[in-house]
Amino acid sequence: ASHLSRAITMATQLDDRHEAAETELALRARLVPPLLAAYGYASDDVARNTARATQLFDQTRSAAHKIVILRAECQWAIVRARYGRAMEIAVEMNRLARDAEDSGVALDALLLRGLVEMYAGQLRTARMTLERCISLYDPDRHAAHALRQGVDIQSAGPAYLSRALWLLGQTDAARAAAERAVEIAAKSPIPLAETQASCMMMLLHLISED
Numbered sequence: 001a002s003h004l005s006r007a008i009t010m011a012t013q014l015d016d017r018h019e020a021a022e023t024e025l026a027l028r029a030r031l032v033p034p035l036l037a038a039y040g041y042a043s044d045d046v047a048r049n050t051a052r053a054t055q056l057f058d059q060t061r062s063a064a065h066k067i068v069i070l071r072a073e074c075q076w077a078i079v080r081a082r083y084g085r086a087m088e089i090a091v092e093m094n095r096l097a098r099d100a101e102d103s104g105v106a107l108d109a110l111l112l113r114g115l116v117e118m119y120a121g122q123l124r125t126a127r128m129t130l131e132r133c134i135s136l137y138d139p140d141r142h143a144a145h146a147l148r149q150g151v152d153i154q155s156a157g158p159a160y161l162s163r164a165l166w167l168l169g170q171t172d173a174a175r176a177a178a179e180r181a182v183e184i185a186a187k188s189p190i191p192l193a194e195t196q197a198s199c200m201m202m203l204l205h206l207i208s209e210d
Helices: 002-011 017-039 044-055 063-079 083-100 103-119 123-136 139-149 153-167 171-185 191-208
Strands: none
Touching (some): 017 063, 063 083, 139 153
8 A cells, every 4th residue: 555655646746637637546546455455444544545536537537447436435435324425426336337338337336325225224225226236247247347346246235135134024035145145255256255245144143143
């Protein structure tokens, strides 16, 4: 992260303002994973990085870098319980995905939307959103995207769906979804996948007191 921070400082000193903005945004997008790993989704460091990056959006054209930043900001907003802002970001991500004709990013936006709805207490809507995300996932089309982004949508969908189902009182369906998530995550090349799915399963056991 320190090397990227120094590179960002150097980028701001470029004479060409457009090149400076494009370079800084690309570097700030690359800074997202180490910041999340070191400090967590809700850290002030993540917030500062995304806040500066979004200031560069009007000066740049890279949808890919914007999406990385928006995803990080949406995750930050969800963990901080700022659901209105999180939903705005999910909608913006879906717009960018539509413009770029990128179904992988559209799934990212759908998953995040489902999380926002669930944590905001819109459980039936969240269930429908997450089930749609699961049904639209195609390993042949989306596995490479998931690997690049470090988010295994195939296992994350049923993992979070299990929580929504439990909150709706559908315990058997919740367990089935959680078990499916763990089964998928065990075969995933993304390290976070198995941890995430196992945590959802653990929460079910914890709240069921078994």
